[in-house]
Amino acid sequence: MRNRSMAGLLMVVLLATATTAPPVAAEWEDDSWLSNIIGPERLAHGDEFGCHGYEGVVTAEEIWVIEACKGYITEFTNASRWDPHPISFGVPGQHLDEVTATALVEAGFEIVGDLLTEAPEGLTTMTRNGGSLERGVADRELLESVEEDTLVSIYWEARKDDLKLREDEGVMSWLEQQDVWFTTWGEWHHHRMSGNEVVVTVEGSTITATLPNQSSWAVPGTVRLQFDTGVVRVTDSSGSDLMVIEVDQRNLIVGWSETADGLLLTIEPGMTASIELDGDPNSVLSTPQVTFNGLHHAVTVVGHHTTNLFQWSSDFQKSALVFTWLIERPADIEMNWALPVIAAAVLIAVPVSINYLVKRDQRELSE
Secondary structure, three states: OOOHHHHHHHHHHHHHHHHHHOOEEEEEOOOOOOOOOOHHHHHHHOOOEEEEEEEOOOOOOOOOHHHHHHHHHHHHOOOOOOOOOOOOOEOOOOOHHHHHHHHHHOOOOEEEEEEEOOOOOOOEEEEOOOEEOOOOOOHHHHHHHOOOEEEOOOOOOOOOEEEEEOOOHHHHHHHHHOEEEEOOOOHHHHHHHHHHHHHHEOOOOEEEEEEOOOOOOOOOEEEEEOOOOOEEEEEOOOEOOOOOOOOOOOOOOOOEEEEEEEEEEEOOEEEEEEEEEEOOOOOOEEEEEEEEOOOEEEEEEEEEEEHOOOOOOOOOOOOOOOEEEEEEEEEEOOOOOHHHHHHHHHHHHHHHHHHHHHHHHHHHHOO
């Protein structure tokens, strides 16, 4: 009886060890979707790729992650249609220490978010002010009470541990129908900066607007020009007619649109636009615009901890929403090579033990 108990105990130990031995995390995987199919499609749609570090690593404790994450993104994709280099970095918590902030600035990052209570020197903070897009968590009332000329930043994460999260389709559908500017952290930030850099001059019946080249992302900027005469023609640096922006245009493009007292003009860095009027204006007032195309406010959905772009974006392939993806390089889960050995031992031990017990019982019965 004692031998039978020992054999049973051995099998239990072997089976328990095989099922509880943890996988080993070593090195890092690459998300091939960044460069294949999904990544290029998201870039063409207007999305941005920023950084969220390395899976399972606390950035503040491992500063090397900042440059490594930047290199990981630039190896596989451009950060935006405006520039190849990422400038947005997702950080956890409400505080960012000085050492980490300095490392981010030195690596070329300009934007951090999205729970920080104050902006570190040299960085712009984006705030999670739009709640979440997750089903059962999304807050439409919050999204309906947005102030003018603000950027609404909505949280999205496709997976938490092994649980797949679902988006709130009702809130998403409602958002897609709103007259808002669909943008990203970096695009919104640099559009505002570019608008402040537009230089406007007047000579006779011609208004000239120039946006100098920018040191970072080459994002267009918008100004409102107010005058008391009619518009004859608007041309770009080459003398070609500048595109007219339709009232329902919700993605940033270069062009102009007429208003009751003048026009809205959006030009890109390095460009000069000329507005020919039907007479000399009494005055011309130029006002930089925070939001594109006269829209009330801007919206971006921020994909946090994006380790697999396909999984994070698969539910939004036909959506008008524009995303800021905070890319996190996934950990490479290696197989614990003890597992096959243990499994083989179990496969051998179980029938051998059973055979031994059966034969022993037969002997005992024969005696």
